[in-house]
Amino acid sequence: xxxxxxxxxxxxxxxxxxxxxxxxxxxxxxxxxxxxxxxxxxxxxxxxxxxxxxxxxxxxxxxxxxxxxxxxxxxxxxxxxxxxxxxxxxxxxxxxxxxxxxxxxxxxxxxxxxxxxxxxxxxxxxxxxxxxxxxxxxxxxxxxxxxxxxxxxxxxxxxxxxxxxxxxxxxxxxxxxxxxxxxxxxx
Numbered sequence: 001x002x003x004x005x006x007x008x009x010x011x012x013x014x015x016x017x018x019x020x021x022x023x024x025x026x027x028x029x030x031x032x033x034x035x036x037x038x039x040x041x042x043x044x045x046x047x048x049x050x051x052x053x054x055x056x057x058x059x060x061x062x063x064x065x066x067x068x069x070x071x072x073x074x075x076x077x078x079x080x081x082x083x084x085x086x087x088x089x090x091x092x093x094x095x096x097x098x099x100x101x102x103x104x105x106x107x108x109x110x111x112x113x114x115x116x117x118x119x120x121x122x123x124x125x126x127x128x129x130x131x132x133x134x135x136x137x138x139x140x141x142x143x144x145x146x147x148x149x150x151x152x153x154x155x156x157x158x159x160x161x162x163x164x165x166x167x168x169x170x171x172x173x174x175x176x177x178x179x180x181x182x183x184x185x186x187x
Contacts, residue, residue: 010100011055011093012111021091024061024071024082049085051093062086 015021027041045058052059061083063071070077094113099105 010096010098012096013052013091013093015090016092021060022063022065022068024063044083046083046085049091050088051091052085055093059085062090 013021024044025041026044027039030038030040032038044061046061048055048057048059063082067082069075071079071082073079096111097114100110
């Protein structure tokens with residue numbers, strides 16, 4: 001997960017092909033005078049590729065499976081040559097709920113796509129909307145048309161419709177409730 005510099009919108013990051021991401025790392029085991037072993041590790045970073053530059057100026061060094069043996073010194077080659085950004089088409093990113101910011105929340109639904117447009121503009125579209133019961137005269141299908149004109153598409157590339165707008169609104173509202181439940185009470 002990563003958040004934009006303003007810290008307001010978190011994003012999930014994964015490989016385009018859905019396979020696990022492998023990072024270059026280093027580790028060491030240090031033995032204290034009393035004999036206790038402390039094992040440490042670090043993930044190595046490099047400059048961001050085009051995809052990640054939208055979020056941050058650095059990114060982990062990503063290793064492809066055919067590079068693993070070289071990185072682990074099991075094969076000949078220049079391991080330092082691997083210290084470069086991944087190709088721009090390797091990763092994908094999508095906006096997710098801010099509920100990921102609390103350790104109290106857990107579940108696969110935290111990785112569900114949230115329409116960034118909806119977070120930024122839903123209030124403008126439905127200013128007078130009250131929780132869960134009606135809007136300021138705009139119907140769900142009219143909101144879907146506005147979203148489609150703004151270029152919003154669903155997670156499968158489909159245009160928004162009344163049902164998808166309603167589902168997203170319900171998720172936004174559920175996330176707001178979840179955030180309210182997990183906020184620390186003011187002293």
